[in-house]
Each structure stands twice: as structure tokens, then as C-alpha cells.
Amino acid sequence: MDDLSAERDPTRTERAGQLTARWAVVVCAVWAGIVAGFAAVWVASRQIGLSTWWLGAPVGGRSLPINLVPFIPGVLVIAAVILGARSVWSVGACAAIVVIGIGIGDLGRVTRLGIIEVALGVAGLLASAASWTGTWRQHPGSATER
Numbered sequence: 464m465d466d467l468s469a470e471r472d473p474t475r476t477e478r479a480g481q482l483t484a485r486w487a488v489v490v491c492a493v494w495a496g497i498v499a500g501f502a503a504v505w506v507a508s509r510q511i512g513l514s515t516w517w518l519g520a521p522v523g524g525r526s527l528p529i530n531l532v533p534f535i536p537g538v539l540v541i542a543a544v545i546l547g548a549r550s551v552w553s554v555g556a557c558a559a560i561v562v563i564g565i566g567i568g569d570l571g572r573v574t575r576l577g578i579i580e581v582a583l584g585v586a587g588l589l590a591s592a593a594s595w596t597g598t599w600r601q602h603p604g605s606a607t608e609r
Contacts, residue, residue: 482551486597487544490551493590494544497562498537500583504576505530513573515580517565533580536561540587555591559584 482490508515517532519525536558543554566580 481547481549482544482594483597486594487551489597490555490590490594491541491544494537494540494555494558494587497583497587498534498541500579501533501537504533504579508573508576513576515573515576516568533562533565537587540591552591552595555594556588559588559591562587 504515505518508518509521512521514520514524517525517529519529524530540551540555540558543551548554561584563581563584566577566582566584569577569580571577
């Protein structure tokens with residue numbers, strides 16, 4: 464059953480504000496890519512010997528919870544999609560702003576890695592904004608919202 468026929472189906476279980484199935488896949492894929500992008504930044508940072516603010520120096524760097532900070536926004540968005548949360552697009556937009564902030568923090572230290580981090584955040588922001596078009600709307604004829 465495609466999204467259009469499901470929209471007309473009165474027995475559908477989706478609620479207004481949830482992502483359609485196709486958009487859920489897109490949002491998960493984009494945010495999984497952002498998480499992978501931060502993993503690549505981590506590896507590149509260690510290989511070239513330049514430290515991001517969240518990694519610290521290669522010897523005696525930051526603690527593990529600080530190292531994982533850039534991964535938290537992506538994991539939260541993916542979890543919101545999997546759990547069927549409403550307004551995933553706004554969760555993604557907030558997460559993208561956090562990712563952009565992480566990148567801005569690195570622009571003065573390791574400019575090229577900071578640019579990559581900001582680009583990852585912008586990609587997340589664009590995907591989250593676009594996913595708003597893929598949310599279920601309340602059917603005009605329905606009296607109550609599911």
C-alpha cells in the first residue's frame with residue numbers, strides 16, 4: 464500500500480505529524496550518514512594529528528562521553544523516527560543546529576574538519592526541513608486526531 468492510498472484508509476495507524484514510511488527511511492539514511500561522517504572526522508583527526516574540540520589531543524584526550532557528543536543528535540533523530548514520534552522534522556532541525564554548533568567550535572582549531580562538520584549539520588537541517596513535507600496531515604473530514 465503506498466502513502467496516498469494509506470492516507471484515504473480510515474484504518475491507518477499513523478497519526479498527524481508522523482513521517483510517512485518513505486520519508487522515515489530518507490531521514491534515517493541522512494542521519495545515519497551524518498553519524499558516519501562524524502566517525503570519518505574522528506578517524507581523519509587521529510590520522511592527521513589535529514584534534515577537534517570534542518576529541519582532544521591524541522594522548523590524554525577528552526573522556527569518552529565528550530567524544531560521543533557529536534553522535535548524540537543523530538542517534539536521537541533516528542530513535543525518534545523508529546519510535547514513530549510526531550514532529551520528527553523539528554527534532555531533526557534542533558539536532559542539526561547542535562551539529563552546526565559543534566562544527567563552528569572547530570572552525571578556529573581545525574578549519575577543514577570544522578567545515579565538514581558544519582556541512583554535515585547543514586545536510587541534516589535541509590533533510591529535516593524537507594521531511595516536513597512527508598508528514599501525515601489530519602484529514603479535513605475527521606473530527607478527532609488519531
